Every structure is written in C-alpha cells, then in structure tokens.
Amino acid sequence: MTDVLVIGAGPAGSVAAAYLVNQGFSVTVVEKSKFPRFTIGESLLPLSMEHFEEVGMLDALKAANFEVKSGALFVRKDDEMDISFDENFTPGWTWTWQVPRDEFDHILAKEAEKKGANFKYESTIASIDFQEDKVVTEIEDGGKVETHEFRYVLDSSGNAGVLSKMLNFDIDYAETGRCSLFTQVKETNREEFKRPLRITFEVLEQDLWYWVIPFSNGNTSLGFVGNKKWFDIPAADKNDLFRKMMEKSEHFIERFEGKEFLYDVRGADDYTNSSTQLYGHRFALAGNTTGFIDPVFSSGVAIATESAMRSAKLIERELNGEKPDWDKEYVQHMKQATEVFKAVVDTWYNGELQKIFFHSEIKVEIKKQLTSILAGYVWDLTNPFVKRNRKLIKTVAHVVDMEVDAASEKSK
Numbered sequence: 001m002t003d004v005l006v007i008g009a010g011p012a013g014s015v016a017a018a019y020l021v022n023q024g025f026s027v028t029v030v031e032k033s034k035f036p037r038f039t040i041g042e043s044l045l046p047l048s049m050e051h052f053e054e055v056g057m058l059d060a061l062k063a064a065n066f067e068v069k070s071g072a073l074f075v076r077k078d079d080e081m082d083i084s085f086d087e088n089f090t091p092g093w094t095w096t097w098q099v100p101r102d103e104f105d106h107i108l109a110k111e112a113e114k115k116g117a118n119f120k121y122e123s124t125i126a127s128i129d130f131q132e133d134k135v136v137t138e139i140e141d142g143g144k145v146e147t148h149e150f151r152y153v154l155d156s157s158g159n160a161g162v163l164s165k166m167l168n169f170d171i172d173y174a175e176t177g178r179c180s181l182f183t184q185v186k187e188t189n190r191e192e193f194k195r196p197l198r199i200t201f202e203v204l205e206q207d208l209w210y211w212v213i214p215f216s217n218g219n220t221s222l223g224f225v226g227n228k229k230w231f232d233i234p235a236a237d238k239n240d241l242f243r244k245m246m247e248k249s250e251h252f253i254e255r256f257e258g259k260e261f262l263y264d265v266r267g268a269d270d271y272t273n274s275s276t277q278l279y280g281h282r283f284a285l286a287g288n289t290t291g292f293i294d295p296v297f298s299s300g301v302a303i304a305t306e307s308a309m310r311s312a313k314l315i316e317r318e319l320n321g322e323k324p325d326w327d328k329e330y331v332q333h334m335k336q337a338t339e340v341f342k343a344v345v346d347t348w349y350n351g352e353l354q355k356i357f358f359h360s361e362i363k364v365e366i367k368k369q370l371t372s373i374l375a376g377y378v379w380d381l382t383n384p385f386v387k388r389n390r391k392l393i394k395t396v397a398h399v400v401d402m403e404v405d406a407a408s409e410k411s412k
Helices: 011-022 047-054 058-063 101-114 162-166 238-246 300-319 326-349 352-357 364-374 389-411
Strands: 002-007 027-030 067-069 071-076 079-084 096-098 118-120 123-130 135-141 144-155 171-173 178-186 200-205 208-214 219-227 266-269 273-275 283-285
Touching (some): 011 027, 011 047, 011 101, 011 300, 027 101, 027 123, 047 058, 058 101, 123 162, 144 162, 144 300, 162 283, 200 219, 219 238, 283 300, 300 326, 326 364, 352 389
Parallel strands (some): 002 027, 002 144, 027 118
Antiparallel strands (some): 123 135, 135 144, 208 219
C-alpha cells in the first residue's frame, strides 16, 4: 500500500509530494497531462520561495535562470506605483520569479520525482472508494486500469476538481462578470523600452487592466482582465479581439504592436470560485482545487504552495497517528488568506485600492504594509491591512479623496 496519492502535478501537487517523500512517505502522483504543458499563472509571490526552499527545490529553480521579480509596476495614464518587495512591513522573502509555467511546473515535478515520488503522466482516476482504513482507487494509465490502495489522498488537480466532482462537493462560483484573454509574444527589442523586464499592470479602466510579464527566454505574457462589457467589441475571433484591446494601451501599444502571437489567444470567464469542503476522511484539497480568486496580484501559485505545505504537514501528522484539527489548522488558515486577497481584489475593482495606489502622497508605511500583502504575507495580524483589510482600505481611500479635494480647492 502506498502512503499518499496526489492528484495533479502542478505546483501544489509537486511541492506536497516533495515534502511528503522528504519525510519518508511513499507518494504516487497522477497527472492527466503530459509534461511540459501550458498553463496560465506566470507571476509568483515571494511567499512561495519559503516553500521551494523548505522542500529542497530552490537550487533547481535558480539554475533555470527565470526572470527575477523584485516587485511590480502599476500604471494608469500618467500615474504609477512601483512597489519593491524589499520595502516591506512583514519580514520575508524580497524576490521571486516571472516564469513560463510549462518549464517551471516541469522542473518542480522532476525534482519531486528525483526525491522519490512516483509520477504517472497521462493518467486519470477512474474510481475512488474511501474505506475506513484505506482508499481504493482505479487508475487509468496508458489504456489500462489498475487498482491501487493508499492511506491518504491529496487532490491538487486544479480546475479539474477531481475529488470535488467524484464526491459531489458544492462549488461556489462568484458572479463577478469578469473575464480574461491572454497569449504570449516573442520580443527581440526590449532594450529600446523603459523598464523592459518589470512586470507591469496597466489600468485601462477602473475594472479593466492589462498585464505584461516578461520572461528570461525573450517571450512575454500579455493578458487583459476586466468586466465583460469591455470585451464586447466586434471582432473576427479572439486573436482579432485581443489586437483591438491592445490599442487601448497607452504604455505598450508601440512595444507590442504587430508582434506575432506565439499561440492563439485563450480566455476564461467567471473564474472566481471556492470549494465548500477542503478535507474529509482520508483526503484533503490543495491548490486551485480549493478555489481561485483573480489574476490581479498573482495570488494563485502562492495560495497553492501554501495550501500544499500546510496540508502535507497535517497529512504527515495524521499518518503518524496524531489527530490534527483540520478545521482550525487548515480551513481557518487558508480562509484568512482568501479573505485578505479577496479584500484587495474587490477594492481594486471598485476603485478604492486604486485611489490609494495612485495617490501622489501615499504614506511610506501604508505602502510597506500593502507591499507585504502583495508579497503573500497575509497572516501577519500586526499589519493593519491584514487585520482590518476591507474596512481599512475603504477608510484610507476616503481620506485620499478628502486630501485630493483639499489640494484641488487650494490650487484654485
């Protein structure tokens, strides 16, 4: 009998698998795709660096020479806010990477495999039966269906939500009315432009923004996210629509105009969701299987690796005979993260956070506190924006309005 079945070989699955084999457990990872494979979510947060270091993957990732991400630039017409992760409130990692996920995810999986995890690519779970003392599964691998037994299952299958579907969990979908379009281009003349390697978010409308994520291989990820009304433009197809959206950009129209797309434009609609159940008898969920908030602020991989580490450590304790409190130690812990990130996402789209970001007189301490949240450190209750998140952002935005009005009156 194998100790743990991990479903899905994304960052959550590979990090959890690496941790568990490091602790001496036998692990099988079942992945439906053949790696490397494309996926979106190319901007990391410094928080994940702690996880990569703890499971022994950091050196392999450093050797790949991914583009270093030391902060992020937010621009709106003539306004900008450039954050640096080393100007922080909460101590922690001050840099991470911008990564093509096909290569990045493959490295994580290969490292977990080197450590002893058994990977089954192009394989799926045909059936699963949670019994009192074990989990019996049928795994379809290469056209053959074989029965395997495990002590525990971690579902990190992302949007596929393997266990959620098999066990009929309710998934809460938020009707945000937002959608996204994305692709990549090849650049050969980056040096002609200002801050060419800085990950940048250009605000085109209060509820529409444009991401630019340069990679070290010369490719750049481009994407638009916002209310569906902004995408309601007559177009022949998604590629044509994307080029018309690019014309809205003041900062990047020249840089990317005429660049050939490396693949046809893809998209996602109404992607914000959350699972109503994160654990049960001999199973847990991690990564995007637990839910997804929004591309802005790049919280996806950070939440994935945090949930992977947290759940793997609880699985370790349970397999060693302990009875961890999954609700307190996992559900509440992850709920804290999603609550804070949802607050900054919601107040970004309603304009309150943007008022703070682009205020010419933003206070240094406020900027540091927000920077730490954007680095992924959302459990530090000494940070007032963590503790009071939504309410404090609303209050500070109101103060900004008053300061702007006062300055306007003074200039008359």
